[in-house]
Amino acid sequence: MKFFVLIVLAVLLLSYGAGSIVCAALLGNDTDMMSLIDFKRAITDDPKGAFSSWNTNIHFCNWQGVKCSLTQRDRVEVLDLSEQSLVGQISPSLGNMSYLASLNLSRSKFSGQIPNLGRLQELMFLDLSYNSLQGSIPVTLTNCSSLRVLDLSRNLLVGEIPAEIALLSNLTRLWLPYNDLTRVIPPGLGNITSLEHIILMYNQLEGTIPDEFGKLSNMSNLLLGENKLSGRIPESVFNLSLLNQIALELNMLVGSLPSSIGDGLPNLQRLFLGGNMLEGLIPDSLGNASELQHISLSYNHGFRGQIPPSLGKLWKLNTLGLDGNSLETNDSRGWEFLDALSNCTLLEMLSLYGNLLQGVLPNSVGNLSSNLDNLVFGKNMLYGLVPSSIGNLHRLTKLGLEENNFSGPIDGWIANLASLQGLYLQHNYFTGKIPTSIGNNSQLSELFLGNNQFHGPIPSSIENLQQLLYLDLSYNNLQNHIPQEVFRVATIAQCSLSHNSLEGQIPYINNLQQLNYLDLSSNKLTGEIPATLRTCQQLQTIKMGWNFLSGSIPISLGSLNSLIVLNLSHNNLSGSIPIGLSKLQLLTQLDLSDNQLEGEVPINGVFKNSSAISLKGNWRLCGGVLDLHMPSCPTVSQRRSRWENYLLKVLVPIFGIMSLILLVYLTFFRKRMLRNQSSLPSSGERFPKVSYKDLAQATENFAESNLIGRGSCGSVYRGKLTKEHMVVAVKVFDLDMQGAAKSFVSECKALRNIRHRNLLPILTACSTVDNRGNDFKALVYEFMPNGNLDTWLHWEGDRNARNRLDLSQRMKIAVDIADALQYIHHDCESPIIHCDLKPSNILLDYDMTAHLGDFGIARFYMKSKSAAAGDSSTVGTVTVKGTIGYIAPEYAGGTFLSTSGDVYSFGIVLLEILTGKRPTDPMFCDELSIVSFVRRNFPDQMLHVLDASLVEEYQDCSRANLEEENEVHQCLLSLLKVALSCASQSPNERMNMREAATELHAINMSYIS
Structure with missing residues (x-):
């Protein structure tokens, strides 16, 4: 045995480095020590020096993060290397440390799969959270019979939650959020009577919430939000008296809340049920859950009736979010909840955006908590004056009254809200002047007063708003000059003063380093465009059209390298077009029409694309690319002869011609212009009539x-x-x-x-x-200058003849179309089924923003209260409409049209965006379709289905760095999952477009951040 130990010592000295392990380290248990050494070898980067103490002079029980048992000499009991940012894989050798009771490797950068730790019978605490671990949850973990805490949150785990976890009879905390877990929640979890926390949010779990959860009498936290759970919430869950948090938001849950919900939850502090499809009344008994602090029932769209005044009994209430429902205030009784909420002295947030509240906002709004920070009544049907008592809410940082019918002045209360950071009053009928006292709101960062009836000057006191980012005063009747003080706010990023009656010269604009959007169009501004705009290097959009600006276009605009949109149309600008504009690589929309410009039109940059520029009404311009159809620029001799013959050819006959035109107009053309034509009507917007x-x-x-x-x-x-x-x-x-x-x-x-x-x-x-x-x-x-999506996805001829769509562009297009479908399905007054969604009906504008078109076979539908998934049908069956490959399978049987059919088409389009293959590709025959093709290869063989350019982009990222590769991999997986969900065979298994849009926005934000 001694001889064996000497051999081991020699081998370790050779392999680990001279002097790295000494006899002192070998005096302990050989198995645990070797396991630790193997663990260290699998680490490729130790940025915080966690292993600096793992050296020759220290016994391994004293190494950083290692703690040995007091009863079992030299046996490792705890290994805690959390928050060390370690890079590498977790060595399977840790599974040999049989006395290990606690293993914490959280908040690092471990990758690869979770090793087999099933032999650790003493293990009670396992925390591998906040890493990049992949693969599935090993079933062998269920052999760790002593396990009490299992935390695998925020990894890249896939597959299902093993049903065998139900064998962990001592488990108290199961934390698996922020992964990619699928399938159903194992009902057997309801048999682990010791469970206190089930946290599975932000996965892709499907099916229903197990009824068995109602047996978990020790449960304090049930967090299942941001999954694909459907069906009803088991009523027995609302009888678990120890529950502290219920978070089931952003799923597809249906049904109504039990009338006795508040009677069996004496300890409940947080109730988050937003973003589902729940309906019915808000139970009056909710006011009996006396510990409630946070309530969110937002964006279910099914809660109706009045807000129960019993909520006023919740004296600990901090936040109440009821946005996006059908809650009403038809009479004085409907507003009783507002009086009752004055008893909630800890209330900080009350948000009722997007409901059916109507009438005059009661004066009792000023009696709400003095701690109120956030008050939102936007997008309702409120009218009349805003009560001056609202000025009592001195701590308000956000006030949202937008998209109502409020009227009257605002100067009676605005000055008292000194803590405001966001003020949203747009799209109302407010009148009077913008009060000078607005300058007292020195913490304002967002000020939206557009689309009202304000008049008078812009107050110079805006200069005091030194934290202002967004200023929108557009579509009012503001007069006088633009105060110089507006452009002394160094923080301003977006400024819109368009569609007013502002006059005089544009003030000096200099060195606004964050300014990216400037809209001064449709005013009465005169003078020259300030050359100092060149100092605002972040400018992306400049709109100054429909004014009376004169002088030349400043050459300095050619130095704004971030510029995307420039509109100087309908002014009195003269001189030539600066050649510098042709060198701006990002400039994709240029409108210089109806000015007095002259000279040769550049031919490079944006000027190459005739559909991206407008030069109409500049009669002395010449040259340019052929598509502009400009006259050729004259030679020197041609210019001379033109002036020599001017009197003879122009001035002499002009009087006769004008007389003839006038006569013809009075006797003939005027009658032709009166011919009956029909123009598309609009609510408040004027469309041109064309013959x-x-x-x-x-x-x-x-x-x-x-x-x-x-x-x-x-x-x-x-x-x-x-x-x-x-x-x-x-x-x-x-x-x-x-x-x-x-x-x-x-x-x-x-x-x-x-x-x-x-x-x-x-x-x-x-x-x-x-x-x-x-x-x-x-x-x-x-006109959409970038054509339709189909031509971008399916090149003909040389693949390099046009730009390829990268991942971010494809994702943005998907988000745009999801938003459009969400709007026509859920948010417009008369919901619409498009019926023919396909890439050729998706048009792309100058900046590649996607627009959904061709509503030629669209259908209106009435919402059905019995629709299980929120999708509603038309009044009868129809013949199959749409395009082969994109038509939902249920339509083949002559079923009702529904929004689920559009969802299916969207899923096919999203698959086409990601794979580059049409659903009618010849490869899809017999039993193979684009859906089954992707599903068979997902997720392990994902690269086999992706478009070649996306694979190339993914491989470029993998060569760049691991973190970027993980981000792209996760993004692609998530996009494919959304597509497959939308393209499910059964309509009941598809998410609706609100859910799809929410998912895609989250994926997009995660990717770009």
Whole structure:
């Protein structure tokens, strides 16, 4: 035996480095010591020097993070190396330390799989949280029969939660949040009577909440939020008297809350049920849960009726979030809750955004807690004056009254809210002047007063708002000069003063290092554009159109390398176009139309793309790229002869021509202009009226050269409307085609009252007769310079002939379309089913923002209260509509149209975005579809299904650094999961578009952060 020890010593000295392990370290247990040495060898980076004490001079029981047993000599009982940022893998040798009772390796950068630790029969505490561990949860962990705490949160774990965990009869805490776990929650967990914490939030768990959880009498924390759980919440859960927190938010839970919910939860402090599909009344008994501090029932859209005044009994209440529901205040009784909440002296947040509250806001709002920090009544139906008592809430940092019908002045209460950081009053009918006292709100960072009826000057006291980031005073009737003081706020990032009656010169703007958005359009500003704008190097958008600005375009604008949008149209600018604008690589939208510019148009940069610029109304410009159709620039001799013949050719006949034009106008053209036409109506927005002649001229008589696409009901042409000076897309309906006229009506009806930044902006409609007396119907849209998504996903010819879409662009497009579908399904007044979602109906503007178009077969639907997943059907069955490959499978049986059908189509489109393959690709035949193709390879063979350019991007990241690779890997996994969920065969298994949009926004934010 001694000889063996000597051999081990020699080997260790050779392999570990001379002098690294001495006899003192060998006097203890050989197995534990060797396990520790193996563990250290698997570490590739030790940035905090955690292993500096693991050396020759110290017994291993005294190494940092190591603690040995007091009863079992030289046996390791605790290994705690938490928060050491260690990089590497966890050695399986730790599984040999049979007396180990506590293992904590949290908050490091461990990767790879969780090793087999099943032999650690003494292990009671295991914390591997906040790492990058992959693979599934090993079933062997369930052999650790003494385990009480299992924390694997914030890793990259996949697969299901092993049902065998139910064998851990001593478990008190099961923490698995922020992973990628799937399948159902094992019902057997309900048999572990010792369980106090079940924390499984932010995974992809499906199915229902097990009824067995109602037996866990020791439960204090049940956190299952941000999963895909469905069905009802077991009523027995609301009888677990020791519960401290219930967090089930952002799932697909349905049903109503039990009327006795507050009677069996005497210890409940936090109740988070937002972002589900719960409905019914808020139970009056909720006021009996006397320990409640935080309540969130937001964005269920199903809670209705009045807010119970019994909530006023919750004297510890801190936050109450009821946004995005159908709660009402039809009479004085409906406002009793507001009086009752004055008893909640600890209340800091009350948010009721997006409900059906109506009437005058009661004066009792000023009696709410003096601790109130956040008060939101935005997007309701409130009107009248804001009660002056609101000024009693001195600690308010956020006040949201936007999108109501409030009126009257604001100077009676605004000065008292000295702590305000965000003031949101936009889209109301407030009148009077913006009070000078606004400058007393020195902590304001966001000030939104747009779309009201304020008049008078902008107060110079805005200079006192030295923390201001966002200033929006647009769409009012503000007059006089823009105070110089506005641009002395060094922190300002976005400033919109558009659509007012401001006059005089633009003040000196200098060195605003955070300014990225400046909109001064549609005012009466005169003078020159300040050359000092060049000092604002973060500027991305400059809008100064529709003013009376003169002078030349400052050459210095060519140094704004972040500039994306520049609009100086409809002014009196003269001189030449600065060549520096052609060198701005990010500039993708330039409008210089209707000025007095002259000289040669540059041909590089943004000027290469004729659809990205507008130069109309500058009659002395020449040259440029061929697509601009500008006259050639004259030679020197041509310029001389033009002036020599000017009097002869122009001035002499001009008087006769003008007389003739006037006569013709009075006798003929005026009658033609009175021809009956129909334009698309709008709530508050004025659309231009266009005639057949206007559209024929815009498209050069619908020339083939201007054709940009054909569909089932007609053709789409690129055109230039002369009067409006804009490039448009004209959709002309072929009325000989079956259903074309009906499609025109459907699209007009669908687009009549919906407005969203991700819906294709419609400008007007035309229903008249052509020059042959035939019926003519057309829709006019904003032109999308980057075409449709289909052409970006499926190149023809040289793959390098156009830019490839990277991951961030694809993700942004997916988010944009999800937002559009969420809006038409859930947020517009009359919800709409699109019925034909596909890449060719997704249009991309100058900055690659996606817009959903073609509502030709769209259908309105009425919400069904019995719909299990919140999707509703039309009044009857229909024939299959849409495009092969994107049509939901249930439509083949003649089922009801539903929003679930759009969700399926969105899932297919998202798969197409990620794989680069159409659902009708020849490879998809027999039993193989794009969905099954991806599902078979997900997640382990994910790279086999991705588009080649995404694989290349992923591999570039993996070569760059591990952290970036993990981020891209996680992002792609998450996107594919959303796509597969949306494209589930059964409608009941699909998330709705609100959930899909929420998921995609979270993925996008996680990726870009």
